[in-house]
Amino acid sequence: MTRISGKYLAKRIVVSYLTLLVIMSLLFVLLRSMPGSFITSMISSGMTNEQIQQIRETWGLNEPLWRQYIDFMINYQTGNFGRSPTYNAPVADLMIRRMPRTLVLFGATFLIGFIIGPLVGMYLGWWRGSKKDKSIFSTSLLLYSMPSFWISWLFIWVFNYELGWLPSAYMFTQFPEFQWTAFTVMRDVLYHIALPIMSLTFIGWVGSMLIMRPTMNQVTDEGYVFLAHAKGLSERTVMIKHAARNALIPVATGAVVGLAFLIDGSIIIENVFNWPGMGQIIVTSVLNRDFPVAQATFFLLAVLVVIMRLVTDVVYTYLDPRIKFGEGE
Amino acid sequence: MATGQGDTESDGESYTRRWEPRLERLKRGWSRYSEHNIGILGLVILGIFSLWAVVPGVFAPHSTDWVAYLGEPPIESRLTAEQVRSLPHPPAFGDPFFAPLGTNANGNGILSLVIYSASNAMYIGLAAGLLSSLVGVPLGLISGFYGDTWIDEAIQRFVDIMYGLPFLPFLIVLVAIRGITTTNIIIGIAVTSWLNNCITIRGETLSLKERSYVESAKVAGASDTRIIFRHIMPNVLPISFVFLAQDAAGAVITQASLAYLGLADFTANSWGIMLENIKSQGYIFDAWWWLLPPGIALMLMAASFYFIGFSMEDVTNPQR
Amino acid sequence: MTLLEVNDLSIRYAVDDGSAVHASDDVNFSVEPGETYGLVGESGCGKTTLAKSLVHLLDDNGYIEDGEVWFETTLPQWADENGDPKQSVIDDPDKPVRADGKTDLAQLNSKQIRDIRWRDIAIIPQSAMNALNPVYKVGDQIVEAILRHEPETTAEEAHERARDLLERVGIEPDRADDYAHQFSGGMKQRAVIAMAMACGPDLLIADEPTTALDVIIQDRILEELEALQEEFGVSILVISHDISVMAEICDRMAVMYGGKVMESGRTEEIFDATANPYTLGLKNSFPTITSKDQDLVSIPGTPPTLRDPDEGCRFRERCPFAVEECHAAHPPMYDVATADAEGRAVESTDRRAHTTACYRIDELEQIRTDAINESTWTDQTIESR
Numbered sequence A: 001m002t003r004i005s006g007k008y009l010a011k012r013i014v015v016s017y018l019t020l021l022v023i024m025s026l027l028f029v030l031l032r033s034m035p036g037s038f039i040t041s042m043i044s045s046g047m048t049n050e051q052i053q054q055i056r057e058t059w060g061l062n063e064p065l066w067r068q069y070i071d072f073m074i075n076y077q078t079g080n081f082g083r084s085p086t087y088n089a090p091v092a093d094l095m096i097r098r099m100p101r102t103l104v105l106f107g108a109t110f111l112i113g114f115i116i117g118p119l120v121g122m123y124l125g126w127w128r129g130s131k132k133d134k135s136i137f138s139t140s141l142l143l144y145s146m147p148s149f150w151i152s153w154l155f156i157w158v159f160n161y162e163l164g165w166l167p168s169a170y171m172f173t174q175f176p177e178f179q180w181t182a183f184t185v186m187r188d189v190l191y192h193i194a195l196p197i198m199s200l201t202f203i204g205w206v207g208s209m210l211i212m213r214p215t216m217n218q219v220t221d222e223g224y225v226f227l228a229h230a231k232g233l234s235e236r237t238v239m240i241k242h243a244a245r246n247a248l249i250p251v252a253t254g255a256v257v258g259l260a261f262l263i264d265g266s267i268i269i270e271n272v273f274n275w276p277g278m279g280q281i282i283v284t285s286v287l288n289r290d291f292p293v294a295q296a297t298f299f300l301l302a303v304l305v306v307i308m309r310l311v312t313d314v315v316y317t318y319l320d321p322r323i324k325f326g327e328g329e
Numbered sequence B: 001m002a003t004g005q006g007d008t009e010s011d012g013e014s015y016t017r018r019w020e021p022r023l024e025r026l027k028r029g030w031s032r033y034s035e036h037n038i039g040i041l042g043l044v045i046l047g048i049f050s051l052w053a054v055v056p057g058v059f060a061p062h063s064t065d066w067v068a069y070l071g072e073p074p075i076e077s078r079l080t081a082e083q084v085r086s087l088p089h090p091p092a093f094g095d096p097f098f099a100p101l102g103t104n105a106n107g108n109g110i111l112s113l114v115i116y117s118a119s120n121a122m123y124i125g126l127a128a129g130l131l132s133s134l135v136g137v138p139l140g141l142i143s144g145f146y147g148d149t150w151i152d153e154a155i156q157r158f159v160d161i162m163y164g165l166p167f168l169p170f171l172i173v174l175v176a177i178r179g180i181t182t183t184n185i186i187i188g189i190a191v192t193s194w195l196n197n198c199i200t201i202r203g204e205t206l207s208l209k210e211r212s213y214v215e216s217a218k219v220a221g222a223s224d225t226r227i228i229f230r231h232i233m234p235n236v237l238p239i240s241f242v243f244l245a246q247d248a249a250g251a252v253i254t255q256a257s258l259a260y261l262g263l264a265d266f267t268a269n270s271w272g273i274m275l276e277n278i279k280s281q282g283y284i285f286d287a288w289w290w291l292l293p294p295g296i297a298l299m300l301m302a303a304s305f306y307f308i309g310f311s312m313e314d315v316t317n318p319q320r
Numbered sequence C: 001m002t003l004l005e006v007n008d009l010s011i012r013y014a015v016d017d018g019s020a021v022h023a024s025d026d027v028n029f030s031v032e033p034g035e036t037y038g039l040v041g042e043s044g045c046g047k048t049t050l051a052k053s054l055v056h057l058l059d060d061n062g063y064i065e066d067g068e069v070w071f072e073t074t075l076p077q078w079a080d081e082n083g084d085p086k087q088s089v090i091d092d093p094d095k096p097v098r099a100d101g102k103t104d105l106a107q108l109n110s111k112q113i114r115d116i117r118w119r120d121i122a123i124i125p126q127s128a129m130n131a132l133n134p135v136y137k138v139g140d141q142i143v144e145a146i147l148r149h150e151p152e153t154t155a156e157e158a159h160e161r162a163r164d165l166l167e168r169v170g171i172e173p174d175r176a177d178d179y180a181h182q183f184s185g186g187m188k189q190r191a192v193i194a195m196a197m198a199c200g201p202d203l204l205i206a207d208e209p210t211t212a213l214d215v216i217i218q219d220r221i222l223e224e225l226e227a228l229q230e231e232f233g234v235s236i237l238v239i240s241h242d243i244s245v246m247a248e249i250c251d252r253m254a255v256m257y258g259g260k261v262m263e264s265g266r267t268e269e270i271f272d273a274t275a276n277p278y279t280l281g282l283k284n285s286f287p288t289i290t291s292k293d294q295d296l297v298s299i300p301g302t303p304p305t306l307r308d309p310d311e312g313c314r315f316r317e318r319c320p321f322a323v324e325e326c327h328a329a330h331p332p333m334y335d336v337a338t339a340d341a342e343g344r345a346v347e348s349t350d351r352r353a354h355t356t357a358c359y360r361i362d363e364l365e366q367i368r369t370d371a372i373n374e375s376t377w378t379d380q381t382i383e384s385r
């Protein structure tokens, strides 16, 4: 739609970019304040001082810190993410391979969560205080209280260990004679992604429900909902077309918070299921002090959040005609 | 004498007059709160956990150092190979030993470990919740009160930036920098969880600011600090309690997730560590008595905080 | 032939402490086709409740305790080709349809009443300003109502009609594509009126149509309503606490107090031969009605809460004319004409006649004279304190 002016969008993009620069600087400081350095793993006890100096030189650690910082910032602008000492490969290659895997897992759970959550929230908010509301609401809070790795174990236990229906790890079947056609690959990935998605959405939908329920309940008292009833529309139409449509507006803002929750969740899930994405690598790289990889993963996740924020703003204006960005700005 | 008596009397009177409305409000709040079954349930669960935390010895059948077959320390003998092979042992009620929820691979009683771990979760939940409220609420108040000035803008940009950092890895870095201790884990959780409080309190303050009594206080020449703390703060305090409860729940879960990733203070007893142990020792699918109790305890503790928080939210909601 | 006939309608709200709010008690009135009927009374006396209950739009805790709401219509599935109820339906004891073709709305279920809403009875809610959905175009909201009740209409036709309706109430037809926030308060009010006329209802309920508007817009809205009535022949049930507004537009009216009808009759009768202490007090408190040399006096005290009210006249606590008898039971409706002519109190069941609920109707002249006196009202407060 035309409600977002180009000027506003440009401004938002600039702000997002600046936010990213600050996040990168923060990252630089944080990672370098961690005890240990990433070359520790490359130094064995038998090495001479020269050899160690040599390694330090190759990885640019002999430069003064401000120089390292500038290099880091400039390299990132040009898409040069450096080399990973632990994987001994360009970080960019690593990221390009792992990013889509995470996005698949993440996108699917985000989508499912943000469909189920508002839907359930709509019903509970509409019937707030009813027996059904009370029981479903308290159950969902119980779900929300489960540690995600624990619920994943329970799912693996039931669906893999006991029933043997679904695989519990990795993204592909691990044998060489596998027929690599587009169809089999897709089926295989779906087969492997089923349990991770189930585990993550099992608790992930609750977040958006928690936002939708009270706002839904609020709009129930609005004059336009009364009028919609008075017009003789069916209860369903009033609930969905008039009440829920308005209650959805704050949910769009809440999506960013939900995103953070989902990122946390998918990091854990990737580790439980050995899903070879960024969530798995971000933990190991931090623990192994593989700074180039850690930096890049943090950075890309931050980019994801910042982009989602922009998208949210656009969705928001679609949802609410009262908002007109960029006119009075 | 007579005057003295008169004074105390009027003192007493003004005292009741001052406190009566507050008591009345409390009573009304409680009756609203107690309409929610889950609110009561949350308090009951939390009450039980508090008892476990304060006097675990009363509830636990053994100490945490108790070992199957051998009993309480000091332990002189060693386990036989056959005994070791029987570990982790499923629930046993007297034969060959008493462990109602079985043992872990080291022979410690699961029930006792679960009970003794309550204090750790409770501490982390409450401390992290309190801490993130202490950061988030004042910042939200300030940001809202100075809405649309550079102060507000600065705080909001900062919040934006913090949202850009994925919480869990950020937490891992923080904990790694400062060392893995319970205190540092609490601080790390608080550093990442105050954002929501800040945003909500800001919104609330923005709308409170427009109310007439705040306006009139301003006209009467009250200072900014006075307006914030005397007029706005009391009104947002109830919501902050809601957030405290929710943050506490989140902290309990986050701590467990950190333990799962291997970042926990292994000198303490905690449910998260119990679960980490079952994973690292490879018994996830072989010892349900070890897998389920810590997870359920975690879930109930977090849920009780959520139950209390959401029931309280209804009390603070002025709509009804 | 009447359009709407309300018999002994009692409405309750269930409240937390287990008691019930008697928002309307044994209310009787009827509305003729093409007539403007007014419900007037202080805030909280149950006007809105009464109006909403006709089409089951009460809040969740409200319910019809007792009574009938006969309305000249029938459900689509019960109608023959002329739109009259089929004989089989009239004969069916389970269906609330009378031989004269009226249907008892109080007995319809929630699905059935939705067919009556808007098509037969449209309601302009008390807060009409907030009644437009902010996320849909105003025109589309009118179209929605048309398509709901006349599904055979095409979308283009419906849009065309929506634009005509807006034009009819003085809004440029092109504004149909605007959202509510682009409208002024008065325009929103008129847009809702246009929407109310979309399906050509037989009865239009206007709840405080002018309260939130400034005087000039108020007058225009009232004219608008009168013009619509002329054009479409719709009956209007108008609700207001402002008795001067009522004097202007109503053919007949009922004065309500505490959930009860205190006085009802033709507007001139009520104003010229006022026969109830409450109506007299109400008249005193409005500037345009009181004669110039008279001071404005509002009725002292506040309206009752209506929670499980006790026996006795509802108004007795604020009434300067209350006597012992008033504490026993709420008075029945007495015929005013007989009282004026013969000085006798005769109960009346004729809902078209001028009637009043007051035991002291035989001393009417005295009461009317005293009521103009300011001290009658003010002294009484001192006593009751």
Ligand SMILES: Nc1ncnc2c1ncn2[C@@H]1O[C@H](COP(=O)(O)OP(=O)(O)OP(=O)(O)O)[C@@H](O)[C@H]1O
Binding pocket: C013, C014, C015, C021, C023, C041, C042, C043, C044, C045, C046, C047, C048, C049, C050, C059, C060, C061, C062, C126, C241, C305, C306
């Ligand atoms: N949902 C409810 N629950 C309990 N009591 C209610 C409810 N709605 C209305 N009431 C009470 O019912 C009585 C009648 O209310 P109603 O809204 O019909 O008054 P009204 O005459 O329309 O007043 P106003 O002029 O202020 O609109 C009032 O005493 C009110 O407090």
Ligand SMILES: [Mg+2]
Binding pocket: C047, C048, C049, C126, C207
């Ligand atoms: Mg009303």
